[in-house]
Amino acid sequence: MILNPADEGFAARLRGQLPEDILSPPTAGYLEEPRGVYFGQGGLLARPRTTQQVAFLIRAAHAARVAVVPFGGGTGLVGGQVMPNAAPLIVSLERMNKIRSVHPSENVLIAEAGAVLAEVQQAALDQDRLFPLSLAAEGSCRIGGNLATNAGGVNVLRYGNARDLCLGLEAVLPDGRIWHGLTRLRKDNTGYDLRNLLVGSEGTLGIITAAALKLYPVPAERGTAILTVTSPAAALQLLSMARGRVGEAVSAFELIHAQGLAFLQETVPEVRHPFDTAPEWSVLIELGLTEGQHAATVLEELFSQAFEAGVVQDGVIAQSEAQRRDLWNIREHIPVANKRVGSVSSHDISIPISAIPDFIDRGRTRIAELGTFRINCFGHLGDGNLHYNVFPPKGHYRAEYAEQKPVVQQAIHDLVHEFDGSISAEHGIGRLKAEDLVRYGDPVRLAAMQSIKTVLDPHGIMNPGAVLKPAGT
Amino acid sequence: MILNPADEGFAARLRGQLPEDILSPPTAGYLEEPRGVYFGQGGLLARPRTTQQVAFLIRAAHAARVAVVPFGGGTGLVGGQVMPNAAPLIVSLERMNKIRSVHPSENVLIAEAGAVLAEVQQAALDQDRLFPLSLAAEGSCRIGGNLATNAGGVNVLRYGNARDLCLGLEAVLPDGRIWHGLTRLRKDNTGYDLRNLLVGSEGTLGIITAAALKLYPVPAERGTAILTVTSPAAALQLLSMARGRVGEAVSAFELIHAQGLAFLQETVPEVRHPFDTAPEWSVLIELGLTEGQHAATVLEELFSQAFEAGVVQDGVIAQSEAQRRDLWNIREHIPVANKRVGSVSSHDISIPISAIPDFIDRGRTRIAELGTFRINCFGHLGDGNLHYNVFPPKGHYRAEYAEQKPVVQQAIHDLVHEFDGSISAEHGIGRLKAEDLVRYGDPVRLAAMQSIKTVLDPHGIMNPGAVLKPAGT
Numbered sequence: 001m002i003l004n005p006a007d008e009g010f011a012a013r014l015r016g017q018l019p020e021d022i023l024s025p026p027t028a029g030y031l032e033e034p035r036g037v038y039f040g041q042g043g044l045l046a047r048p049r050t051t052q053q054v055a056f057l058i059r060a061a062h063a064a065r066v067a068v069v070p071f072g073g074g075t076g077l078v079g080g081q082v083m084p085n086a087a088p089l090i091v092s093l094e095r096m097n098k099i100r101s102v103h104p105s106e107n108v109l110i111a112e113a114g115a116v117l118a119e120v121q122q123a124a125l126d127q128d129r130l131f132p133l134s135l136a137a138e139g140s141c142r143i144g145g146n147l148a149t150n151a152g153g154v155n156v157l158r159y160g161n162a163r164d165l166c167l168g169l170e171a172v173l174p175d176g177r178i179w180h181g182l183t184r185l186r187k188d189n190t191g192y193d194l195r196n197l198l199v200g201s202e203g204t205l206g207i208i209t210a211a212a213l214k215l216y217p218v219p220a221e222r223g224t225a226i227l228t229v230t231s232p233a234a235a236l237q238l239l240s241m242a243r244g245r246v247g248e249a250v251s252a253f254e255l256i257h258a259q260g261l262a263f264l265q266e267t268v269p270e271v272r273h274p275f276d277t278a279p280e281w282s283v284l285i286e287l288g289l290t291e292g293q294h295a296a297t298v299l300e301e302l303f304s305q306a307f308e309a310g311v312v313q314d315g316v317i318a319q320s321e322a323q324r325r326d327l328w329n330i331r332e333h334i335p336v337a338n339k340r341v342g343s344v345s346s347h348d349i350s351i352p353i354s355a356i357p358d359f360i361d362r363g364r365t366r367i368a369e370l371g372t373f374r375i376n377c378f379g380h381l382g383d384g385n386l387h388y389n390v391f392p393p394k395g396h397y398r399a400e401y402a403e404q405k406p407v408v409q410q411a412i413h414d415l416v417h418e419f420d421g422s423i424s425a426e427h428g429i430g431r432l433k434a435e436d437l438v439r440y441g442d443p444v445r446l447a448a449m450q451s452i453k454t455v456l457d458p459h460g461i462m463n464p465g466a467v468l469k470p471a472g473t
Numbered sequence: 474m475i476l477n478p479a480d481e482g483f484a485a486r487l488r489g490q491l492p493e494d495i496l497s498p499p500t501a502g503y504l505e506e507p508r509g510v511y512f513g514q515g516g517l518l519a520r521p522r523t524t525q526q527v528a529f530l531i532r533a534a535h536a537a538r539v540a541v542v543p544f545g546g547g548t549g550l551v552g553g554q555v556m557p558n559a560a561p562l563i564v565s566l567e568r569m570n571k572i573r574s575v576h577p578s579e580n581v582l583i584a585e586a587g588a589v590l591a592e593v594q595q596a597a598l599d600q601d602r603l604f605p606l607s608l609a610a611e612g613s614c615r616i617g618g619n620l621a622t623n624a625g626g627v628n629v630l631r632y633g634n635a636r637d638l639c640l641g642l643e644a645v646l647p648d649g650r651i652w653h654g655l656t657r658l659r660k661d662n663t664g665y666d667l668r669n670l671l672v673g674s675e676g677t678l679g680i681i682t683a684a685a686l687k688l689y690p691v692p693a694e695r696g697t698a699i700l701t702v703t704s705p706a707a708a709l710q711l712l713s714m715a716r717g718r719v720g721e722a723v724s725a726f727e728l729i730h731a732q733g734l735a736f737l738q739e740t741v742p743e744v745r746h747p748f749d750t751a752p753e754w755s756v757l758i759e760l761g762l763t764e765g766q767h768a769a770t771v772l773e774e775l776f777s778q779a780f781e782a783g784v785v786q787d788g789v790i791a792q793s794e795a796q797r798r799d800l801w802n803i804r805e806h807i808p809v810a811n812k813r814v815g816s817v818s819s820h821d822i823s824i825p826i827s828a829i830p831d832f833i834d835r836g837r838t839r840i841a842e843l844g845t846f847r848i849n850c851f852g853h854l855g856d857g858n859l860h861y862n863v864f865p866p867k868g869h870y871r872a873e874y875a876e877q878k879p880v881v882q883q884a885i886h887d888l889v890h891e892f893d894g895s896i897s898a899e900h901g902i903g904r905l906k907a908e909d910l911v912r913y914g915d916p917v918r919l920a921a922m923q924s925i926k927t928v929l930d931p932h933g934i935m936n937p938g939a940v941l942k943p944a945g946t
Contacts, residue, residue: 105713106826106857150662161660164637179917184825186856187634188895189623189673190902190910191940192922196669200662217720240578247690247763248721290720292766352657353579383659384579422661429663437663444652448929449665455928456921467664 003067005087006044014060022046030090038079043087049095051209059176061089067464070203072145075137078430080202080466093144099123107215108184113144113208129215132159144208150200152426157382158251163199168212171198174457182212202428203463205456219288223295224324227315228279233357234311235283242302252286253382260334260376267340271333274316284331338389342398345408346389349416350425353384359419366411385425429467476540478560479517483537495519503563511552516560522568524682532649534562540937543676545618548610551903553675553939566617572596580688581657586617586681602688605632617681623673625899630855631724636672641685644671647930655685675901676936678929692761696768697797700788701752706830707784708756712855715775725759726855733807733849740813744806747789757804811862815871818881819862822889823898826857832892839884858898902940
């Protein structure tokens with residue numbers, strides 16, 4: 001499929017039909033992404049204010065065979081937001097950032113796609129409700145991008161991914177038609193699930209312009225602790241004990257490895273862990289409880305049970321909101337420390353939960369066969385989602401390992417595949433993993449994906465190169 | 474699209490390549506459905522034992538342009554399981570009824586599509602886990618059909634629809650290829666959501682042959698009550714109070730109207746409600762609590778709070794498992810009583826929750842304008858899902874109202890549409906509501922559905938006439 005550039009001629013044809021400030025040349029922020037792997041080459045930036053303007057832009061691109069790159073907060077980690085070697089129409093939703101309505105008695109909030117995640121959270125809190133999606137980029141990522149990539153984060157264990165928090169969508173399909181699907185209904189069995197098809201399609205099947213989102217009660221009591229565990233298997237036992245006691249109230253269960261704490265000490269020394277020596281394995285657990293349950297007591301009882309069973313050895317239970325923030329600070333700064341150290345290769349993977357201890361052992365062996373590396377394996381253990389990052393040995397730098405990076409990456413992804421795991425648990429495919437999807441994906445499913453893409457976007461204008469490799473590449 | 478009958482020639486070509494007992498003429502049970510609206514005319518029944526046999530059958534039907542009707546437990550209420558005026562290949566999954574594996578430490582169970590829902594529930598309970606999908610037909614419906622129709626039931630409020638309880642699928646697509654998607658992963662962001670596309674597609678995009686299902690902890694404490702409320706609005710206030718106290722632990726919240734209790738007294742007198750006079754409105758509430766919470770106490774405190782607020786007037790809190798069963802018996806026998814009385818028209822609808830009191834008022838007015846009728850409006854209030862059934866006045870019978878049935882139906886569906894509601898909350902579209910979907914559905918979404926159907930099933934062999942009207946009809 002040959003696409004045309006969003007050149008001056010294309011811009012000129014649009015200009016007369018849109019308010020003057022909608023179109024402009026893209027500035028640097030629209031041509032970069034956080035990994036620094038992909039760089040845009042120019043094109044045309046559109047910052048529409050209404051769904052009708054988005055529809056007009058897409059109709060024009062569809063007619064002119066111009067590539068469209070939807071742009072949210074630009075925080076995605078797989079290059080879905082930057083199209084290299086091309087001059088696309090970049091459609092940023094930043095000006096469509098209104099909270100359209102909040103329905104606290106229905107636990108529903110309707111937001112435009114450009115609303116920043118933290119603002120959606122705050123709009124819910126203002127009505128004494130919780131919008132539970134929470135992730136590191138929440139201060140700048142936008143809800144449309146969260147939905148397009150089916151974002152995860154630290155509360156998936158209890159509340160699910162972005163997909164699970166969405167009731168309805170308004171979206172512009174690749175031919176520029178508007179789908180009005182902003183339902184507040186909890187149950188609606190009237191045909192195929194177009195909502196879930198768009199969620200997670202990373203802008204390749206249309207542009208989400210607004211979403212109806214699920215809210216939850218704010219937990220009456222929150223309890224947070226970091227407990228040291230004897231092994232990843234013990235961590236899973238602890239999770240099972242916690243759920244046996246309080247069910248879904250376990251809202252976060254994050255694995256931490258000594259390597260991450262060591263990186264913190266090296267690069268972010270102001271964030272300190274509460275133990276005399278860094279434990280090899282520990283977990284941050286958070287409970288969101290209802291009235292009449294006392295969080296610290298529940299955590300103390302859990303600790304006693306787990307200690308007697310030989311599952312935990314030590315621990316700190318937050319006794320105040322300040323202590324709670326301190327514990328979360330440790331978990332939240334591990335990616336910061338990782339970035340400062342500089343990984344050879346990082347992996348956002350998931351594994352069937354019961355196989356995780358075995359995977360961690362086998363991964364260590366496999367990486368050792370490739371050379372001397374440091375491994376920081378941490379993350380959302382309760383979801384089976386590990387961030388498995390491989391670093392150079394102390395005194396060495398990632399730049400020295402450029403050649404080994406693909407070897408390490410394939411070793412890990414092969415192992416994930418052997419374990420029936422996923423090579424992208426929560427970040428998506430984007431451009432970074434489009435080849436891997438071909439390598440590891442089920443061929444029948446890939447063929448069905450390609451068919452759906454072709455029929456809904458016959459000219460292939462929507463985010464070309466993301467998720468699905470264009471034919472012939 | 475002209476399809477060929479599954480005639481003797483077609484059967485003869487298959488016979489040599491399958492075990493002898495796979496094919497047979499369909500008996501009456503495969504040609505009927507519970508509403509008694511659709512009747513099959515014959516065709517060929519296949520009862521495969523393996524996914525490979527299903528794939529072989531579909532490949533053959535695809536090649537010969539023969540219509541395929543997937544058949545689960547046959548309990549669907551919208552005629553999705555019977556193709557009238559045709560001789561299709563009926564593929565019953567009844568022999569593929571194994572529980573393939575249970576993974577209690579992962580809260581996952583893998584079942585073949587023909588497993589009866591009650592057997593899936595029991596297999597989970599045997600490992601001290603809960604599979605929460607629960608509905609009237611659970612003793613005979615099959616999990617593949619539950620997923621194909623995205624079944625609802627009484628626990629949706631807490632645990633979601635069938636869709637929400639499914640992690641992965643194995644399915645045969647319309648060209649006979651097998652998609653191996655039986656993942657146990659909780660997070661997997663690798664491309665389009667084919668799982669949710671098949672769930673709820675009612676056999677029109679493929680045949681589900683097995684599913685990976687989510688399990689939950691069995692609640693430590695269960696508390697059940699029927700409380701009388703002053704109005705539907707008061708019922709919603711009660712729900713909000715209950716959630717404020719125990720959050721997601723509210724697992725069922727069912728509205729009951731005096732008309733339903735009167736029908737019970739008339740037609741199922743052995744099931745008795747616990748009040749001196751039948752309250753106009755009452756709710757059955759169930760809590761599934763965790764360790765350390767005492768269900769009866771929580772319900773008593775909730776009752777006191779709601780009584781003081783003028784929201785509830787009276788109530789019965791179950792003090793034993795036997796009393797709990799008695800309360801549920803009332804709710805569960807209302808559909809039985811409805812059937813014995815015989816409705817003019819029944820409706821499985823949903824409405825944005827906060828609009829329900831207004832909808833109930835407006836519905837009463839609108840029906841009164843059409844004549845003298847009795848209305849039994851009851852159901853899954855917590856999900857915004859009402860079963861809104863209209864009956865003849867006392868001493869009259871449904872047969873007298875055949876002409877008015879479509880008038881009543883359209884009046885209700887029009888009103889639902891005015892309220893941004895759904896004309897099928899949990900039963901699906903099937904053949905019964907395919908016209909209504911065209912009338913009320915978003916045209917852009919319908920066009921996208923038709924495109925997806927055409928590209929995945931180019932010969933239109935999968936359950937023709939269900940969900941989407943064939944072109945030209």
